[in-house]
Amino acid sequence: MAAPSHDLIADAPVAIHHRPAHAPATPAAPTLLPGLALSAALAACAFGLRLVPGLGLFSPMILAIVAGMALHNVIGTPARAKPGVAFSMSRVLRLAIILLGLQLTAAQIVEVGARGLVVIALSLTGTFLFTVWMGRLLGVDRKLAELIAAGTSICGASAVIATNTVTRAHDEDVAYAVACVTVFGSIAMFIYPLLPALLHLDAHAFGLWSGASIHEIAQVVAAAFQQGQQAGEFGTIAKLARVMLLAPVVLTLGLLATRRARHGGETRSNAQPPLPWFVFGFIALVGLNSVISIPAEMKTVIVTATTFLLSMALAAMGLETDFAKLKAKGLRPLALGLLAFLFIAGFSLALVKLTT
Template sequence: MQTGPLETGGWLGSPVGRVLPGLGLAMLIAVAAFALRQLPGVGMLSPLILAILIGMGFHNLVGTPAIARPGVAFSLRRVLRAGIVLLGLQLTVQQVLAVGGIGVALIVVTLIATFLFTSWLGRVLGVDAGLTQLIAAGSSICGASAVIATNTVTRARDEDVAYAVACVTIFGSLSMVLMPLAGGLLQMGPQSFGLWAGSSIHEVAQVVAAAYARGQEAGEFGTIAKLTRVMMLAPVVLTLGALATRRLRRDGGEASRAAPPVPWFVFGFIAMVGVASTGWLPSGLLSGSATLTSFLLATALAAMGLETDIRKLAAEGLRPALLGAGAWVFISLFSLGLVLMAA
């Protein structure tokens, strides 16, 4: 009897064959996300956000086929980590130096204060610890990229990741619209406004849109400030991984013998920052790597959407949304206060 393609002896039974259907589906959704950004009014959303929305829509309306599951899992692990490593090529030590010592200190203090405040507020509201950490990371560091990177050590549910991404998308978009208006009312200078936008708005794309609305100088400074903030992703994820490992060992039992969630890929991220800082890479290569990075992360978030059940997402209730709103208000006002004091 001839072996069918779905059986162990067929090509889909090989390691590569098992991965291809789900990986191909996730990549196709990522392509669709990039294409949708060309539509009027959709360009303000990053392809990462569009990818998880399309993936969720496909999963909940059509259903993710069983044959795609190995490839979806591959996208959530290997493709995601490759994207985060390449993200390091978009950052340089020189960019941090351009922000200045006061600017870097302001960004770091804002990040730490926001993360701690969000963690405290999550406990007060009774939000699950894993979801709280995801919202805290997304709000304080760099939106969806921070959410999915942090989840490699928090190991929260896919629904929690989707909820956290939704929070940073909604509230970051509000900042993108409201902050240029507030900056005008406060008569903030271009560098002050750029630093405020870069240190408080969630997504890189949202920072660019808001900062450039106040002029070229504000846009450039805001983008550099935001990329400096993105660089903090590595130490935060490493710290959370170390804390998670300590909790496992402290709790004992079977959990203590489980593999500790050490995010080794973060060291690759740091290495890529070092490579980019040398200035040896041509601008064309850096531009291409930025596009590839966005595509890989969009593929990973598409896979996340393909495993997200909207009914479970709705079951989270309003408390995580209140947590996201609280984090947004805190980081906006806290960073504004520091910027005005430093001006």
């Protein structure tokens, strides 16, 4: 058969693409604005809710994911908001984690001291490994167990959503893990201040124990400062040093996910887990914050903006979370969260006693 004429091929597009002037324009690509606006509105609502008596104990991130879940399950997430919601869960989240680096300096980490860093590192590592192992024994999905492990051992909701950039669990898993670290971190926030005298902990030891084992930064601050300024300041610094370990943990999990994919342990759609490049941005900003002095007013703005962006990401996560799917996961992950909390509290306390 003769090859088709080049003239025919050249003429074809003219006939196909020619349309009358009155024909409707091609629909524009979905805009990110509605979803970004909705996520931002929920984050702003979360900040406002903290002014309500009793709710100030919770971070805006926690309130944001609760607000997102409530909206999604009562009214539903508008279809046109989906692209912006997905953008908030990915790009906005990564930017917020990078900005977290401006809340840490090398000097703060040094201030914790060698013994303090050993306590923090061993507590984190031991808790993470224990939680993943116990999750396997309880029959909890590996990805959900990793999220609970990260949230308990590192820094609560921030660690959960950062870890999920490489774990890539379902949104319901993220919501469940955030719920676990919120519940048990809040319990620790109320119980810890009752224990220093009983456990014979001075201000330094209590601050280290709080910073090494309580889940969220806000919860550490609330608990540690109840034992005085020295305990509060040292607890906060110890917690920030613990946050620094988020970078190596996420990088390690990313490498492990890639290794599993190469050995056929993941489905084809998950065959190339992303390398968390944003973690290097986090480390770079820690370095920058260590060599230049950021004015206190600007630092306050940066901290607020970072918390707002993290709240946007969690609000978006809530907008993708189904209560029915959450309920279907049962109580085993909650039991895992409880065991992880008890482990990090007991293990870190034993290390503090041994080293102080």
